[in-house]
Amino acid sequence: MSPSVTTQETVVRPPGLQLTINGQICRLDTGSSVAPTTTLASLLREHFALTGLKIPCDQGACGACTVIMDGKAVLSCMVLAVEAHGHEILTIEGLPSDDCIVKAFAEQSEPGYGTALQCGFCTPGFVMTARALLDRVPSPTVSEIKEALSGNICRCGCYAGIVQAVLHASEIMAKASAR
Amino acid sequence: MKPPYTPRVQRSYVGAYRPRIDGIEKASGRAKYAGDLMLKCRVPGLLYAKVLRSPFPHARIRGLDVSQALQLRGVADVLTFEDPDVAGLKSTNAGWTDGVDTLSYERMMWRRFRDRRVLGSHARWVGDEVGAVVAAESEEIAEEALRLIKVDWELLPFVLDPVDAMAPGAPILHPELGDTNVLPEDTVGGADVFVDKGDIDQGLADADVVLHATTTYHNATQNSLDNWNCLIEWSRDHITVWSNSYEAHQTRMHISEMLDVPLNSVRVVSPYVGGQFGRGDTGDQPFFLFTALLAKRTGRPVWFRHSRRESFHDGRQHVCYEGTIAAKNDGTITALSFNSIGNVGAYADHSMFAIKFAPVEATEVAFAHIPNVRFEGRGVYTNKMPACMMRGVGNSQLNLILGRLVDGLGEELNIDPLDLACKNFGHEWEQLPNKSLVTVLRTGAARISWKEKRHSAGEGPTLDGVKRRGVGFSFHPGWHAEWQELRRGEVHVTMTVNADCSITLDAPTVETGTGSNTCNVLGCAEALSFLAIGSGDIHWISTVDTDASPQDCVQTDSSVSFLQSEVMAAASKEVKAKLLERIAPLLEAAPAELDIDAGFVYRRDAAGCRRSVKELLHEASLDPITVAVSRRPLGARTGIPFIATFAEVEVNTDTGQVQVLRLVVVNDCGTVMYASGAEAQQIGGQCIALGESLTEEIIYDERTGFPLNFNWIDYQIPTVADMPEIDPVLLEVWRGEGEYGACGIGEGTVTCTPRAVLNAIYNAIGVRIDSIPVKPETVLRALGKTI
Numbered sequence: 001m002s003p004s005v006t007t008q009e010t011v012v013r014p015p016g017l018q019l020t021i022n023g024q025i026c027r028l029d030t031g032s033s034v035a036p037t038t039t040l041a042s043l044l045r046e047h048f049a050l051t052g053l054k055i056p057c058d059q060g061a062c063g064a065c066t067v068i069m070d071g072k073a074v075l076s077c078m079v080l081a082v083e084a085h086g087h088e089i090l091t092i093e094g095l096p097s098d099d100c101i102v103k104a105f106a107e108q109s110e111p112g113y114g115t116a117l118q119c120g121f122c123t124p125g126f127v128m129t130a131r132a133l134l135d136r137v138p139s140p141t142v143s144e145i146k147e148a149l150s151g152n153i154c155r156c157g158c159y160a161g162i163v164q165a166v167l168h169a170s171e172i173m174a175k176a177s178a179r
Numbered sequence: 180m181k182p183p184y185t186p187r188v189q190r191s192y193v194g195a196y197r198p199r200i201d202g203i204e205k206a207s208g209r210a211k212y213a214g215d216l217m218l219k220c221r222v223p224g225l226l227y228a229k230v231l232r233s234p235f236p237h238a239r240i241r242g243l244d245v246s247q248a249l250q251l252r253g254v255a256d257v258l259t260f261e262d263p264d265v266a267g268l269k270s271t272n273a274g275w276t277d278g279v280d281t282l283s284y285e286r287m288m289w290r291r292f293r294d295r296r297v298l299g300s301h302a303r304w305v306g307d308e309v310g311a312v313v314a315a316e317s318e319e320i321a322e323e324a325l326r327l328i329k330v331d332w333e334l335l336p337f338v339l340d341p342v343d344a345m346a347p348g349a350p351i352l353h354p355e356l357g358d359t360n361v362l363p364e365d366t367v368g369g370a371d372v373f374v375d376k377g378d379i380d381q382g383l384a385d386a387d388v389v390l391h392a393t394t395t396y397h398n399a400t401q402n403s404l405d406n407w408n409c410l411i412e413w414s415r416d417h418i419t420v421w422s423n424s425y426e427a428h429q430t431r432m433h434i435s436e437m438l439d440v441p442l443n444s445v446r447v448v449s450p451y452v453g454g455q456f457g458r459g460d461t462g463d464q465p466f467f468l469f470t471a472l473l474a475k476r477t478g479r480p481v482w483f484r485h486s487r488r489e490s491f492h493d494g495r496q497h498v499c500y501e502g503t504i505a506a507k508n509d510g511t512i513t514a515l516s517f518n519s520i521g522n523v524g525a526y527a528d529h530s531m532f533a534i535k536f537a538p539v540e541a542t543e544v545a546f547a548h549i550p551n552v553r554f555e556g557r558g559v560y561t562n563k564m565p566a567c568m569m570r571g572v573g574n575s576q577l578n579l580i581l582g583r584l585v586d587g588l589g590e591e592l593n594i595d596p597l598d599l600a601c602k603n604f605g606h607e608w609e610q611l612p613n614k615s616l617v618t619v620l621r622t623g624a625a626r627i628s629w630k631e632k633r634h635s636a637g638e639g640p641t642l643d644g645v646k647r648r649g650v651g652f653s654f655h656p657g658w659h660a661e662w663q664e665l666r667r668g669e670v671h672v673t674m675t676v677n678a679d680c681s682i683t684l685d686a687p688t689v690e691t692g693t694g695s696n697t698c699n700v701l702g703c704a705e706a707l708s709f710l711a712i713g714s715g716d717i718h719w720i721s722t723v724d725t726d727a728s729p730q731d732c733v734q735t736d737s738s739v740s741f742l743q744s745e746v747m748a749a750a751s752k753e754v755k756a757k758l759l760e761r762i763a764p765l766l767e768a769a770p771a772e773l774d775i776d777a778g779f780v781y782r783r784d785a786a787g788c789r790r791s792v793k794e795l796l797h798e799a800s801l802d803p804i805t806v807a808v809s810r811r812p813l814g815a816r817t818g819i820p821f822i823a824t825f826a827e828v829e830v831n832t833d834t835g836q837v838q839v840l841r842l843v844v845v846n847d848c849g850t851v852m853y854a855s856g857a858e859a860q861q862i863g864g865q866c867i868a869l870g871e872s873l874t875e876e877i878i879y880d881e882r883t884g885f886p887l888n889f890n891w892i893d894y895q896i897p898t899v900a901d902m903p904e905i906d907p908v909l910l911e912v913w914r915g916e917g918e919y920g921a922c923g924i925g926e927g928t929v930t931c932t933p934r935a936v937l938n939a940i941y942n943a944i945g946v947r948i949d950s951i952p953v954k955p956e957t958v959l960r961a962l963g964k965t966i
Binding site: 045046047049051052053054056057058059061062064091092093095097099102103105106107108109110111112113114115116117118119120121122123124127145146147149150151152153154155156157158159160161162163 | 180181182183184196197198199201202203204205206207208209210211212214215218219220221401402403404405406451452453454455456486487691692693694854855856858859860861862863864865866867890891892896897898899900902905906907
């Protein structure tokens with residue numbers, strides 16, 4: 001939990017909640033729609049209408065709610081809204097419109113691997129997990145990709161296409177930085 | 180780069196490797212699913228509904244005291260089973276149709292099994308929706324209100340095992356249907372012995388070898404990530420339902436007939452759906468009804484959604500098969516006999532489809548040349564989660580025994596089981612061997628290196644001192660050719676040519692991920708290729724709205740991939756005729772004197788210059804040209820193509836762990852409509868198929884009847900780290916009727932894998948395991964090791 005939100009402060013003077021979402025500073029009065037039990041996932045969806053992330057399990061088992069907090073992929077259903085106080089959150093809506101990972105997932109189609117998505121419900125979670133991976137490891141091996149994405153479930157089973165998409169995104173990034 | 184499939188006919192659009200049409204919308208998170216539209220900030224006055232669920236496997240509610248719940252601040256309404264709104268509703272079934280057709284209450288598929296009360300008082304499994312439902316300002320308040328309801332439960336004895344449930348003295352789940360838990364015979368499924376061709380005893384007497392086996396298929400569930408939800412408004416006399424139901428028109432029929440409101444007073448809207456896989460049969464679920472009643476009573480929009488735990492709601496039928504195969508020494512099969520017991524759980528719903536209907540279809544198309552065939556099957560009620568439709572319904576369970584018998588017989592007769600399959604199986608409309616089956620099996624065998632890797636059972640090399648490898652296969656007839664879709668009635672498509680020559684395509688079907696939307700756009704571009712438009716010029720309407728769309732073509736049987744494209748192919752002449760009618764006056768010609776090619780209009784007598792259709796449309800009146808067409812599926816009985824999975828496994832005889840190293844998934848498609856999408860189905864299906872083979876199973880506490888793993892931590896779905904290399908193989912050998920003559924493949928991609936894995940395990944270790952999922956302890960027990 002962020003040091004600025006202590007039990008004492010909450011009792012004496014509700015400090016409100018301040019976090020940066022997709023580059024914008026957002027302030028919320030405590031008690032408005034944010035209960036102590038409100039998760040970051042719920043806050044982002046219900047209050048900010050950032051519906052790209054999904055909450056299929058609400059218990060950290062599927063990865064569909066993944067967002068990036070201070071550069072790290074986190075399961076937003078496992079983070080309390082108050083824990084995000086003072087932190088920077090990046091959701092899929094905050095990615096640039098030409099994000100190479102989004103594009104690679106959308107365009108995946110070469111023979112032998114299928115597409116990288118079908119119903120698309122898990123896809124934003126995969127994209128954000130992959131984004132955090134490529135930010136950290138720009139040219140990952142297949143086993144590094146599998147390791148990084150192993151907390152995400154795609155019931156449509158597009159895993160082969162997903163790995164290809166991440167590899168393609170990594171290649172696009174390498175070409176862009178070479179230029 | 181892996182090799183692409185080889186198309187029989189090279190087409191401009193159909194059959195392409197290309198991105199999905201919804202790729203960017205979905206990958207960017209912009210695609211809206213039902214739950215994304217139901218935020219409190221977007222729906223003023225929204226109430227949340229939560230239903231009471233039985234904590235006991237079998238109990239009756241003697242009485243309810245809801246007074247405290249009603250006093251809780253934020254509670255808007257509590258509806259109970261004693262309320263006349265609920266008590267007056269008819270008994271029902273959660274699967275009125277298999278999705279092929281839209282059916283009314285009177286004509287529902289399983290009308291013998293109207294065994295569900297909406298919000299009844301008799302609970303038949305842990306999790307059963309009974310007694311009361313609350314509408315409140317938040318889900319938390321609704322949950323708290325449920326806790327405040329005082330329920331006077333009368334606990335009843337329960338039974339979990341179908342054999343125990345058939346024994347005299349077993350607690351009866353549905354006394355209103357009879358004094359037994361065995362589902363009675365009905366008009367669709369038939370008698371207990373529902374196939375009896377030739378003379379089984381004679382077939383056994385004629386044989387040199389007779390082999391028996393028993394298999395058990397466990398109870399996985401669909402696990403769509405998009406938990407079921409609905410938002411219902413009842414304003415004046417009009418009901419509007421937003422939901423992730425995948426059958427919009429059937430949902431409308433269900434609500435209309437159960438709540439006695441006209442069909443045109445119910446509007447059902449289904450946007451993108453996050454996976455389906457047969458979930459909840461066809462959506463005739465009681466929760467639509469009690470949510471609608473709460474909306475009526477409160478005058479406010481009400482949202483009901485399943486939590487992840489509640490989404491463990493129904494699943495595949497747990498079925499035990501006994502099978503017998505008899506053959507002559509040359510491999511000619513003389514008899515094939517099956518006896519099954521299916522655990523249908525608390526409610527019948529569609530279970531008899533799995534236990535009887537699907538095997539009848541398979542008999543017709545695959546066992547036609549076997550002289551003596553017998554099927555006997557029983558569905559049995561128990562106090563477990565109800566079974567329903569799930570991808571590969573019935574065929575998955577049947578394949579587990581069929582593939583066992585063929586593999587075992589091959590070993591017994593010392594004949595390669597691939598040869599045995601080709602010698603005996605095929606449909607009645609052609610001579611054996613079946614060309615599709617032969618090509619599917621030969622291609623699969625080559626891709627897995629069958630000849631090199633297949634050895635006598637348990638005789639392969641040992642790696643690292645403890646690891647044994649083996650290969651296995653299984654095959655099955657497909658079941659989604661056009662002639663099998665006749666019950667759909669008309670398949671509808673509306674194509675609109677706008678004044679700028681762009682196309683708006685209303686090929687209504689709820690988009691659950693299957694890729695049929697991309698098939699439709701490719702089919703439309705192909706049909707209108709005379710306009711030289713690209714798939715990017717076609718806008719496919721992604722939301723089904725029963726107020727605006729024609730009948731939706733339901734994502735069942737995986738056949739939407741081609742049915743609507745066939746209609747478009749047939750309708751392209753009408754589009755051209757209407758265009759010429761519009762354009763002809765501008766060229767001072769009669770429409771019959773003109774034709775269109777490559778986007779240009781020209782005179783058939785070659786006089787005058789070619790003019791661009793787009794230009795001319797701009798000069799003519801600017802109202803769009805709309806062609807609404809519908810066509811019944813073609814009924815010519817063309818037989819069916821075959822499917823197969825080949826598996827290579829490595830078994831650690833020390834730990835019992837089974838690692839699937841490679842899967843080759845082979846589908847004869849007739850015509851590949853969209854290659855990347857078809858391969859995604861072949862690869863994607865293996866998530867369910869491998870999960871069912873190795874890990875997925877609902878575990879009950881036998882003492883209390885309580886399910887123990889209704890979550891994704893204890894119920895394990897394969898992730899990217901668990902999946903082997905998968906080789907998807909598309910073939911075009913068989914051909915159906917119509918422009919494309921395609922066949923649905925998506926559903927069947929899960930069907931052969933569990934048996935292929937089991938046969939490969941046998942090939943590796945030389946000991947049979949005939950029950951899935953195969954967990955390490957199962958392997959160790961089979962090897963005679965202590966755990």
